[in-house]
Amino acid sequence: MASGTQSTGMLTREQLFHLFDRFSFLTSQPDVKKKISGAVQDKQEAVAVTTAIQEEIFSEMGVDPRFGISCLGKVSTVYENDMDLVIQFYKFLSKEEVACDEAELEEEEFAEKLLNQQMLQEQQLEMLKYMRKFNLDDQCAILEKLHQHMENGNYESETSILSAEQIEEIVPRKVSPLYTPR
Incomplete structure (x- = not known):
């Protein structure tokens, strides 16, 4: 883990919105769609590729990827009173599901x-x-x-x-x- 990489606490609202926006942008790109489909054809899980994309985004943000992924599991409880964030989080999850379905079906x-x-x-x-x-x-x-x-x-x-x-x-x-x- 590089020094200066966030690995404690919880992701901020701004960090989460950045992740959601960046992930949505990347998974809409033809080369990324092709990458996910190629992984499925190689008998890999599509979700493994989408998780790797999220980890890359976390690295770009200066967040330890494993820490960032673990924070995603806590979003709906930590931010339960922030309806806007929770709605965007579920849209993000839906976008990931659609990206996987597009590659698998x-x-x-x-x-x-x-x-x-x-x-x-x-x-x-x-x-x-x-x-x-x-x-x-x-x-x-x-x-x-x-x-x-x-x-x-x-x-x-x-x-x-x-x-x-x-x-x-x-x-x-x-x-x-x-x-x-x-």
């Missing part, structure tokens, strides 16, 4: 997976728009039920959506109290 399979992912995201957006009609307490109840639904479904993609009917079942009806004699 046949062209038709990859296109189908992207289409399915886009349709899922559209359904999620519609669900979120529908949820906005409810007050904050109801929205919290809906999100709690969604979390349980996803947990019970082993976090499979299709469990990340609740139908309007399911949402209506969660939200208590606003009815006038029944008359009860004393």
Whole structure:
């Protein structure tokens, strides 16, 4: 490890954003895509190549690569109250998954997976728009039920959506109290 290389503490918000941006840029380059695909054809794991790319970025940043990779495992807990960072982190993870899928899947399979992912995201957006009609307490109840639904479904993609009917079942009806004699 070179002197002056960061190997303790936690990566800063700025360092993480730099990593996310740089990784996104690099994995969109044709030569890097070719490198990942070539590794898969040579029976290597695509994720090993994307991890090596992340390690190179950490080295450029003056961060010990092993330390940087270990910090990634802590991002969602250390920065749990920084929604912008957590969202960017999950986009970064998604970008890595897409880069690996593009290298590992046949062209038709990859296109189908992207289409399915886009349709899922559209359904999620519609669900979120529908949820906005409810007050904050109801929205919290809906999100709690969604979390349980996803947990019970082993976090499979299709469990990340609740139908309007399911949402209506969660939200208590606003009815006038029944008359009860004393």
